[in-house]
Amino acid sequence: MPPTDAGAGSPNVSGARRSGPTRATPVLLLALAGALLVLRVALGIYEHVRRLAS
Amino acid sequence: MNPTLILALFQQRARSLPRMALVFSFFSLPLIVLAFARGAGLAALHTGQAFAVFLGAGIIGQDISSGTLQLLFARPVSRGEYVLSRWLGASLAAACLVVAQLAIGLGLMALHREAPAVRDLALFAGGQMLGVFGTVSVLLLFSTMLPGIGDLLAIIVAAITGQALQLAAGLFRAPWLARAGVEIGRFVAPALDLNALFGGGQISWFDVVSYFSTVTLCVALAIVILNRRELSYATD
Numbered sequence: 665m666p667p668t669d670a671g672a673g674s675p676n677v678s679g680a681r682r683s684g685p686t687r688a689t690p691v692l693l694l695a696l697a698g699a700l701l702v703l704r705v706a707l708g709i710y711e712h713v714r715r716l717a718s
Numbered sequence: 719m720n721p722t723l724i725l726a727l728f729q730q731r732a733r734s735l736p737r738m739a740l741v742f743s744f745f746s747l748p749l750i751v752l753a754f755a756r757g758a759g760l761a762a763l764h765t766g767q768a769f770a771v772f773l774g775a776g777i778i779g780q781d782i783s784s785g786t787l788q789l790l791f792a793r794p795v796s797r798g799e800y801v802l803s804r805w806l807g808a809s810l811a812a813a814c815l816v817v818a819q820l821a822i823g824l825g826l827m828a829l830h831r832e833a834p835a836v837r838d839l840a841l842f843a844g845g846q847m848l849g850v851f852g853t854v855s856v857l858l859l860f861s862t863m864l865p866g867i868g869d870l871l872a873i874i875v876a877a878i879t880g881q882a883l884q885l886a887a888g889l890f891r892a893p894w895l896a897r898a899g900v901e902i903g904r905f906v907a908p909a910l911d912l913n914a915l916f917g918g919g920q921i922s923w924f925d926v927v928s929y930f931s932t933v934t935l936c937v938a939l940a941i942v943i944l945n946r947r948e949l950s951y952a953t954d
Binding site (some may be wrong): 686694703704 | 748791794795796797798897922923926927930931934935937938939941942945
């Protein structure tokens with residue numbers, strides 16, 4: 665049986681699970697930020713076109 | 719939101735002598751101007767974003783560099799909670815300074831019988847608060863990616879890039895380049911001039927949406943980036 669070193673983690677953490685209760689994705693905040701970004705771009709284009717037209 | 723984390727941020731900032739020296743100078747100098755110069759008005763108290771930068775620089779990067787985060791995340795603290803607490807803590811500290819400075823400034827203006835109208839004062843204070851929360855949110859985003867006070871450096875570089883693009887637009891007669899420069903500047907220094915917004919005339923909804931878009935985007939991305947970040951015990 666290979667010896668184990670209690671408390672020693674694997675040095676290679678690439679591919680490790682990056683989720684869990686302490687890494688919850690802020691879904692609502694991201695959705696709000698996305699919606700505001702889309703609205704920002706749309707309003708920017710609208711105001712630019714309106715300025716060109718006037 | 720975690721009150722302990724917010725309190726820890728206040729203590730951390732209060733222990734930093736260079737920060738406190740800068741905050742003190744930006745707090746007292748405009749008040750000295752108001753005490754001796756007549757007609758300076760509220761314009762002398764445009765210090766909200768400066769307080770935000772002094773208290774917010776290195777808001778997360780310094781904790782990563784010092785190894786504090788590695789120890790903190792060994793406890794049952796979620797990364798989102800940490801990011802929001804840091805954002806709120808730095809913003810509240812800067813907002814308190816703005817309010818205190820405004821209160822003293824108002825007293826000094828009243829001594830000269832130059833006290834502004836309540837409406838003007840409220841709009842000015844609101845604009846300063848929005849500037850504080852906006853600036854700290856941008857620092858927050860850059861701070862999750864850069865060590866130490868690299869966030870401050872990133873904002874300076876981005877602001878200079880924005881200005882350079884606007885200059886280049888004039889040289890090359892490229893309006894799109896000017897717009898890109900303006901948008902970069904708008905992103906790194908989010909603010910809303912409430913006086914212009916509510917002072918009559920047409921409200922620019924683009925300005926309003928741009929401000930809130932920047933703030934929500936920065937806070938959300940800061941949480942996502944920190945969630946994905948693997949913290950090394952070696953010096954970062």
